[in-house]
Amino acid sequence: MVDAFAPERADLDNSLLSVDMGRGCAAHVEVDFYEIPDERTRCWPFYFYIQDKMCAMFVAAELKECSNHHIKCPRQDVCLMPxxxxxxxxxxxxxxxxxxSPSQYGTYAALSHCWGQQQPLKVxxxxxxxxxxxxxxxSLNLVFQDAIRICRELGLQYIWIDSLCILQDDTEDWERESSNMGAYYENAYVTIAADASRDGTVPLLSARDEMWLPSKFVLDLPQCQKVDVIARRDALSSPNNSRGNSGPLASRAWAFQEALLSRRTLHITRAELIWECRSVVRAEDGLKPFQRHSIGLPQQLLECESTSEPHKIWHDIVAEFSSRQLTYDTDRLPALSGAARNFKPLLKSEYVAGLWEKNLIMDLCWVNPLSGPGLATCKADYIAPSWSWASIKSAExxxxxxxxxxxxxxAxxxxxKCEIAGLNPYGHVTKGCLELRALLSNVEINCPEPTEAWKYSLGKDPERVFHPDCILTQSSGSIQRAGATDRLLPFSQPLPCILLGYEQGNDSKKNGTSHVALAPTKDATLDSHSESSTLSPSPDQLYDTRFYVMVLGIIDTSTYSRLGLAHLSDNRWFESAIEQVVRIV
Structure with a gap:
């Protein structure tokens, strides 16, 4: 796929063409033709060297337009400095x-970069x-040197770089400063994102690979018409597309909130320079890059103040963030602490190990999206309580x-309760305990083949969907999350489970079929949300209902840990269930 400009014609249909892409290589490619959207789009998009003066002019022009004309972008360039x-x-x-610079106001840039294997200079x-x-x-690596050159070109005399501005051997300073990192990126005049640099040895300002440069060819049309076409490869650059050509920074967890909170970002990718602010996203050829969005977290929060379900934005944040990589797993909550701090005023809720107390039952309904061989064992280090998505590598x-x-x-x-380590209230958690009042039942979990330990079934019904949090093993008479050194054996064992809640389509409620059957028992108390009249609803009454069930492992007679989440189309498991208070750690 290539992007193409046809300056003399704006009404060309998409075509399959044979194109000489340079280096003596011809290929059949699908070409998308489109009109030049505005005067900012250039027909000769790229320059061989990123440090070309035209690239600097592109950045300066975007900065000027953003500062002077963008209504959605902050106009205050002088902010409280780090x-x-x-x-x-x-x-x-x-x-x-x-x-x-404590309590000092000024204008500064921030750098978003990968530390990589070649550790940078540290203070x-x-x-x-x-x-x-x-x-x-x-003593500065190539990324740091180039970031400084860019700042000087833009007239900025200060830059914030994490490894040089946080005392790396002072735990108290690191905890305090890491909790403020979100504000540092949000207040920066511009964030320079080293998208393409795996570490400090890969410079920002370098020659581009010729594969990303544009090619010009003549398109022969019917009736002897000829049109000059300028084409380039689609770089597939996207902040959420680490498989494209954005580079390694798009896969790093710390970089996620840096991109989310920055008011303006200059992305330096393998293929192109990309400007991103809260109003526009534009590559140096003037077009919007593939799948890029222009709304950072502060703008998302501003726009969602009128909605009754802003917590669903948090669910999207968790899914994207948790799919990214961390050098230290214990950084999972600290690396998202800046976003959590910004989110709290909107939800007006207490933050507990990555979840929000006001919306806790729904927040407990996360799953591990990995399955098959991708399912991993549990980390040895304590990161978060088992009921938190932060306790595993990936969640959605x-x-x-x-x-x-x-x-x-x-429920x-x-x-x-959560115990926080250190000075960051949104950071490291050392202990967490959750007590829920819910219907408690039992379900048999089966693992017939430990060499394929990701294959689990619930009861005898293969239609029941179970998402284990990680590889499971039999230990101390119960099933627990498996560690890297645990021996895996086949098992079949009944386990406790609790009913968290359900989703039901609006159409069924409008048609009068809204029905959730929960069997009353002498110890059970029906939740005020349930609309129960029989013990076993007919299939047509529950055709668009999904129940969320947390499966638990037994630690002792009064304490449980989460093992996974089951999705059920009916609630027959809980027809004789008793409502109890369950303690989960």
């Missing part, structure tokens, strides 16, 4: 040094005094987001 920034001066001979308690006086140019929500299938809770929160 505790420390790097002072870089304005010219090549100016001294670079760490500049303490520590031992070298802080020396680096406050001077940071030698030759499959509760309805359209409003057509409203969620109704059938209530009796108590919830």
């Amino acid at each position: 505790k420390r920034v790097l002072s870089i001066g304005s010219g090549d001979t100016d001294k670079i040094r760490i500049h303490p 520590t308690t031992a070298n802080f005094t020396q680096m406050r006086d001077n940071v030698p140019w030759e 929500y499959r509760v309805d987001k359209t409003g057509q299938y409203p969620f109704t809770s059938l 209530t929160v009796e108590d919830i």
Whole structure:
């Protein structure tokens, strides 16, 4: 697929053409023709060197337009600066040094980058005094050097770089500063994103591979018409498309909230420069890159203030964030703490280990999207309680987001507690306990073949959908999440499970078939949301109903841990269930 401009014709149909793409290589390609959207689109889109003056003019023009004309973008360029920034001066001979800037207002850039295998220069308690006086140019890696060149070109004299502005051997400083990182990116005049650099050895300002440069060819049309066409490969650049050509930064968890919160970002990808702010997204040829969005978290929160379900935005954030990579698994909650801090005023709720207390029952309905050989064992380090999505590597929500299938809770929160380590209230969790009042039943879980330990079944009905949180194993008379060194054996064992809630289509309610049957028992208390009249609803009454059931492992006589989530089309498991208070850690 290539993008193509046909300056002399704007009404050409898409065509399959034989095109010489350079280097003596001809190929059949599908070409999309479209009109040039505005005067900012250039017919000769790219330059061989990113440091070409025309590329600098592109960035400067976008900055000027954003600062002066974008209604959705913040107009305040002078903001509260981070505790420390790097002072870089304005010219090549100016001294670079760490500049303490507490309570100081100014204009600065921020760098979003991958540390990678080649660790960058770091500030520590031992070298802080020396680096406050001077940071030698030759001690900086290529990414840092190029970021400084870009800042100087834009007239910015300060830049915030995490490894040089947070004391890396001071736990208290790291906790305090990591909790403020979201604000640092949000207040930055511009964020420079090193999308294509796997580490500091891959420079930002370098020659592009010729495969990304445009090619010009003549298109022969019927009736002897000839049209000059300028085409380029579709880079498939996207902040959510690490399989395209955005580069390694798109796969990093820390970089997610940096992109989410930044007011303006200059993406330096393998194929193109991309400008992204809260109003527009534009590549250097003037077009909007593939699948890129222009709405950061602050703008999303502003636009969703009128909706009754802003928590579903949080579900999207969790799904994207948890699919990304972390060097240290214990950073899972700290790496999202800036986004959580911004989200709290909208939800007006307490934040507990990645979930929100006000919407806790629905927030518990996450699943591990990985299956088959992709299912992993449980991490040895404690990251979060088992009921939190942060306790596993990857999670997503499959509760309805359209409003057509409203969620109704059938469990209530009796108590919830989390112990936080350090100074960041949205960061590391050392312990968590959740007490739910819910209908408690039992289900048999089966694993016939431990060499394929991701294959589990519930009871004897293959239609029941079970999403294990990770590989499971039999331990101490019950089933638990398996560690990397645990021996895997076949098992078949009954396990407790609790009914969290259900979704039911609006159409069935309008047709008078809304029906959730919960069997009353001498110890059971029907939830006020249930509309029960019989013990066994007919299939047509529940044809568009989904029940969410948390499957539990037994730790002791009064404590459980989460093992996974089941989706049921009926609630027959709970026809004789008793409502109890269940303690989950």
